[in-house]
């Protein structure tokens with residue numbers, strides 16, 4: 093299987109949409125060999141393909157099994173790119189606890205945020221998906237983390253983010269542990285509404301905002 097150099101990012105996107113992880117893997121390797129930047133492959137190949145999947149699912153053109161296959165294909169590509177985002181040479185900038193909130197099992201975006209944070213030099217404690225509010229707070233306290241990052245992809249799970257902020261407030265920890273939220277349905281406005289300290293539009297912005305927390309401290 094071959095992708096022309098110019099169209100290789102579209103080829104990656106198409107293979108992902110077909111749910112063909114094997115082709116995604118080969119094409120990502122090929123794009124890297126053709127000196128494409130990992131970030132370009134991620135944004136214009138993998139994420140672009142997943143955006144099309146999201147729209148088609150919304151329009152009922154495809155159904156859950158196809159979405160699941162696309163998600164697996166996304167991971168096939170991310171697994172190859174992951175080491176390239178991780179330098180591993182920097183001293184740790186600080187400790188961050190992160191997870192997808194309770195009731196929500198979408199973890200692709202959250203995992204991207206983890207990769208970028210680690211690449212930027214942060215120590216990340218990834219609690220995975222479907223994480224209860226108390227688990228976020230207890231882990232941050234026990235591990236001495238100064239930031240809790242929460243991801244939500246469902247409108248129905250957005251309120252869980254508020255529960256975490258409320259729990260921090262109740263325990264008098266809000267000034268010590270900062271919160272950042274992200275995920276497709278949330279926004280800057282929602283972050284302000286629930287009293288979270290920041291919102292990250294994407295993984296790069298999440299890194300930038302979290303760096304700001306540490307420089308302000």
Ligand code: B1M
Nearest residue numbers: 146150197198199200201241243246247274275276292295
């Ligand atoms: Co589902 N799903 N899904 N899904 N899924 C959505 C979210 C949906 C919008 C699709 C749609 O209808 N168009 C819809 C939600 C609608 C709503 O709430 N209004 C939906 C639904 C309904 C569901 C189910 C309920 C379906 C069902 O069972 N009937 C079910 C929910 C199960 C559950 O969670 N309890 C479900 C299941 C699944 C799969 C398991 C099949 C699969 C997830 C696989 C996985 O994650 N391992 C899946 C997928 C893949 C999607 C879509 C198609 C793609 C999501 C994704 O991975 N995008 C999605 C449609 C869409 O989002 N347009 C959809 C790529 C990823 C890179 O982007 O996660 O947005 P994203 O992350 C971005 C930013 O948001 C940001 O950075 C990332 C980019 O760099 N970001 C952060 C994310 N977290 C951050 C945290 C930060 C900062 C930035 O700081 C801490």
